[in-house]
Amino acid sequence: SDVCSSDLIIFSKMKKIKYSIFIIVGLLYMCSYRVITHMGAKDISLLSIYAPNDTVIFMNTTTKETDTMFVVDKDIYNSLWPFIRSEASAEYYAGGYIEYVIKHKDASIRGTYIITKTEQSEPVKQSFVFGNRYCINEYSLSQKDYTIFKKMGREIKECLLINSKNSILGKLEEPDSVEQFVWSKELGLLYYQYMNGAEYYLYKK
Numbered sequence: 001s002d003v004c005s006s007d008l009i010i011f012s013k014m015k016k017i018k019y020s021i022f023i024i025v026g027l028l029y030m031c032s033y034r035v036i037t038h039m040g041a042k043d044i045s046l047l048s049i050y051a052p053n054d055t056v057i058f059m060n061t062t063t064k065e066t067d068t069m070f071v072v073d074k075d076i077y078n079s080l081w082p083f084i085r086s087e088a089s090a091e092y093y094a095g096g097y098i099e100y101v102i103k104h105k106d107a108s109i110r111g112t113y114i115i116t117k118t119e120q121s122e123p124v125k126q127s128f129v130f131g132n133r134y135c136i137n138e139y140s141l142s143q144k145d146y147t148i149f150k151k152m153g154r155e156i157k158e159c160l161l162i163n164s165k166n167s168i169l170g171k172l173e174e175p176d177s178v179e180q181f182v183w184s185k186e187l188g189l190l191y192y193q194y195m196n197g198a199e200y201y202l203y204k205k
Helices: 002-031 041-047
Strands: 055-059 066-077 095-104 107-116 125-130 133-135 146-149 156-162 178-184 188-194 199-204
Touching: 041 066, 041 095, 041 107, 055 188, 095 188, 125 156, 125 178, 133 178, 146 178
Parallel strands: none
Antiparallel strands: 055 066, 055 199, 066 095, 095 107, 107 125, 125 133, 146 156, 156 178, 178 188, 188 199
């Protein structure tokens, strides 16, 4: 009798433990990401071109006027085990961004470079916001967008040319809106042209 009672108590405790485990697993499943990607060193290196508080000078070779870029923020999200999600999305895409401001005369033009790892087996997608010109990752950058930068005696490989073919211009068009720009994998922003035709080149980094 005592033995049977003891067995029943043990059995009851085991059932409670199993139920607790099922509940915990269920809650973890509900709170966990369904898709998780992770960036390797090669992906992360794309963000190594700038650090917060960096200052970069660009020059108009015709007028000798200069613009100044200030790097204001940088972040990388690349958690190995992002089990518990804090937002509504069921996907965790590794990535990162660099935010900067370019001082052009009396204007301040904000820019953001964004990388997103949407497929583990594929390279990161690159997105750009430069003033009111947008090149988001829905506009897939393909091999035709890569170019060799050949200006001012420079020849730099692995550059992206962002223009009207692979980006859009916001509705509000201003004189300091950006017509096109070149972004280098190694050096970052190399060149940009305003809508009024003024061209600025990397002068000092």
